[in-house]
Amino acid sequence: MTRRIVRTGCQLAVFAVVAFFFVLFLDNYYFVLPQSIHNHLPLHNERLIITDITVQTCSALNPLNKCMLDPDKWHRIDKDLYLNTGWVNKAFVHIKRKSEEELTEDDKVIVDVRIQKLDPAISEKAQASEKWESRPAKLWLKRSKKRHASDGKNTVTAVDVLFGADAVEPRLGWQLVNGALRLENGENKEPRLSIRRGAPVKIEREKQVPRIRKDGKFKILQVSDLHLSTGLGACRDPEPPGHNGGKCDADPRTLEFVEKIIQEEKPDLVVLSGDQVNGETAPDSQTALFKIAGLLAEHKIPYTAIFGNHDDEGSLSRNAQMSLYQSLPYCLAEAGPNELAGVGNYYIEISAHNSRHSALTLYFLDTHAYSPDENKYRGYDWLKPDQIEWFRNTAEHLKEAHKHYTHIHLDMAFIHIPLPEYAVEGQQRVGEWKEGVTAPGFNTHFKDALVEHGIKAVSCGHDHANDYCAMSQNANKDGDLWMCYAGGSGFGGYGGYGGYHRRVRVFEIDANQAQISTWKRVEYGDTGKRLDEQVIVSAGKIVAPQQ
Known part of the structure; x- marks a missing residue:
C-alpha cells in the first residue's frame, strides 16, 4: 500500500x-x-x-x-x-x-x-x-x-x-x-x-502602377532570397572571407547592395521573388519585411512580392504578410483569388507610354514551400491544378484586350521555387549552375501552360548559387521560353559555392522592338559590370543563345 x-x-x-x-x-x-x-x-x-x-x-x-x-x-x-x-x-x-x-x-x-x-x-x-x-x-x-x-x-x-x-x-x-x-x-x-x-493615410494603388517610359523602355530589378532577420542578422558564407576585418552584419550589407543597384540601374519596378524573410532568424517577421519595404519606399519605386519557403517560418503567415504588404506605399502585391491554393497569385499590366493598352503582362504565382507527401515526392511543393487553371483562364481572357495594342505584347512570369524543367540536361544555358536544382519531385507541367500562352520568360529564386538562364534544345523553333534564376542577394542565406558573390538580375524590356534583355549585377568583384548580358526575346520571338 x-x-x-x-x-x-x-x-x-x-x-x-x-x-x-x-x-x-x-x-x-x-x-x-x-x-x-x-x-x-x-x-x-x-x-x-x-x-x-x-x-x-x-x-x-x-x-x-x-x-x-x-x-x-x-x-x-x-x-x-x-x-x-x-x-x-x-x-x-x-x-x-x-x-x-x-x-x-x-x-x-x-x-x-x-x-x-x-x-x-x-x-x-x-x-x-x-x-x-x-x-x-x-x-x-x-x-x-x-x-x-x-x-x-x-x-x-x-x-x-x-x-x-x-x-x-x-x-x-x-x-x-x-x-x-x-x-x-x-x-x-x-x-x-x-x-x-491622425487618421490612416489611404494609398491610391492604381496611381502607383508604372508605365512603359517615353523611350519605350521598362526595367525590372529582380531581387530574390534576401533572407532578412529581426535585428542586424549574421552573415552566412560571406564573400570574400575576412572582408571588412571579418565584420559582417547580414541585413545592412544586403540592403546596401540592393540600394547601390537601385541607384545605378534605376529600375521602374522591383520584383521580390521570395524568401524576403528568413523565418529562423525573424521572430518578428514584420520588422524584417519592413526593411526592404522601407528602402523601396524611400526611393519611390513600385514593387511586387511573392513568397518563398522561408517567409512564413517566422511569426507571420503568408496571409498576414500579404496584408502588411498591401498596407505599404509603392507595393503592388495582391493576395489573389481566395479560392486558389497559396497566397499571391496575381498579375500586373504595364501600360504603353501614351496608351491605356497593356504592353507587358507580369504573372506572379505562389510555389508554396515543402512537399505535402515526403514519402513519394521528397523536397519541395508544386503549383496546384487550380493555380494552373487560373493562369490559363486569365491569360486566355486577356488575349482579346491585348489585341488592341499596336505593338507586340510581351508576357513574363515570376515564381520562387524552380520548375523541374530547370534541371533538364542538354539545355542551352547562359550563366552558372553551381548547385543542384531543388525543384519539386512532382511535375505539374506548368511550363507547358506557360509556353502555350506565349510567356517568353519565367524567372525564379530559391537556389541561391544558380544564376543561369536556360532553354531546351528546340530554342530555334516556336514553342519554348527562357527559364532564368535571379541568384541569391542576401547575406542571411547560404552562398558557399566556390566563392559565390551575392547578385540580382535585371530585365530590360524595349516595347518598341518587342525585345527583352537581361543581365546580372554582383555585390562584390565585378560590381560595375553587366554579367552575362543577353537578348532573350526580339521582335516578340525567342532568341537562342550564341554558341
Whole structure:
C-alpha cells in the first residue's frame, strides 16, 4: 500500500512537471505568435484615440500569468518584448484607447512619446499643463486634457512594436520613436515603439502602377532570397572571407547592395521573388519585411512580392504578410483569388507610354514551400491544378484586350521555387549552375501552360548559387521560353559555392522592338559590370543563345 502511494505520488509529481512545461510552452507559443499575426490589424481604426501606454513585465516561469492588464481597460500588443528569449521575464506593451465619441472632457490623449532616461521636460521649456509622465522601461508620455486634441495632427491614434537598431517604418503616417525600451534581465532585443498620428493615410494603388517610359523602355530589378532577420542578422558564407576585418552584419550589407543597384540601374519596378524573410532568424517577421519595404519606399519605386519557403517560418503567415504588404506605399502585391491554393497569385499590366493598352503582362504565382507527401515526392511543393487553371483562364481572357495594342505584347512570369524543367540536361544555358536544382519531385507541367500562352520568360529564386538562364534544345523553333534564376542577394542565406558573390538580375524590356534583355549585377568583384548580358526575346520571338 505504501509503495502504491509513493508510486502514485511520483506519477503525480511527474505529471505536474510535464503539465507545467506544457502550459509554459502554450503560453509562449500560443498567446504571443498567433495573436501577433493580427497585431497590425486591430489598431488601425481611424476613430480610435490612444489615451495611455504602459509596459507590463511578468515572470516567464509562471505558466498561469498571462502578463495581461485588465482587458476591459487595456489592449495588449501581442509581441513579447524579449521575443520569447527571456528565461526570467516576459513583457508586453499595453495601450488604452477610446473612440472619439467616447472621449470625455477629463480624458487625456497622447500627443508625444519619448524613450529616454531623464524627464524630457528637463531639456524642454514645457508648459505646466504639459508635463511628461513616466512609465516603465524609460517610457515618457505627454498627454493633453484638451477635448479637441483628438482633432489635431499630433494626437497618437495607433501604436506598434518593432525590433532592432536597424528597424525602419515604411507605413505612411507612422514614425519610429527614437531609442529602445529599457528592459531588465534577458537578451536585449531593442524593442522600439512606432506610432501613428491622425487618421490612416489611404494609398491610391492604381496611381502607383508604372508605365512603359517615353523611350519605350521598362526595367525590372529582380531581387530574390534576401533572407532578412529581426535585428542586424549574421552573415552566412560571406564573400570574400575576412572582408571588412571579418565584420559582417547580414541585413545592412544586403540592403546596401540592393540600394547601390537601385541607384545605378534605376529600375521602374522591383520584383521580390521570395524568401524576403528568413523565418529562423525573424521572430518578428514584420520588422524584417519592413526593411526592404522601407528602402523601396524611400526611393519611390513600385514593387511586387511573392513568397518563398522561408517567409512564413517566422511569426507571420503568408496571409498576414500579404496584408502588411498591401498596407505599404509603392507595393503592388495582391493576395489573389481566395479560392486558389497559396497566397499571391496575381498579375500586373504595364501600360504603353501614351496608351491605356497593356504592353507587358507580369504573372506572379505562389510555389508554396515543402512537399505535402515526403514519402513519394521528397523536397519541395508544386503549383496546384487550380493555380494552373487560373493562369490559363486569365491569360486566355486577356488575349482579346491585348489585341488592341499596336505593338507586340510581351508576357513574363515570376515564381520562387524552380520548375523541374530547370534541371533538364542538354539545355542551352547562359550563366552558372553551381548547385543542384531543388525543384519539386512532382511535375505539374506548368511550363507547358506557360509556353502555350506565349510567356517568353519565367524567372525564379530559391537556389541561391544558380544564376543561369536556360532553354531546351528546340530554342530555334516556336514553342519554348527562357527559364532564368535571379541568384541569391542576401547575406542571411547560404552562398558557399566556390566563392559565390551575392547578385540580382535585371530585365530590360524595349516595347518598341518587342525585345527583352537581361543581365546580372554582383555585390562584390565585378560590381560595375553587366554579367552575362543577353537578348532573350526580339521582335516578340525567342532568341537562342550564341554558341
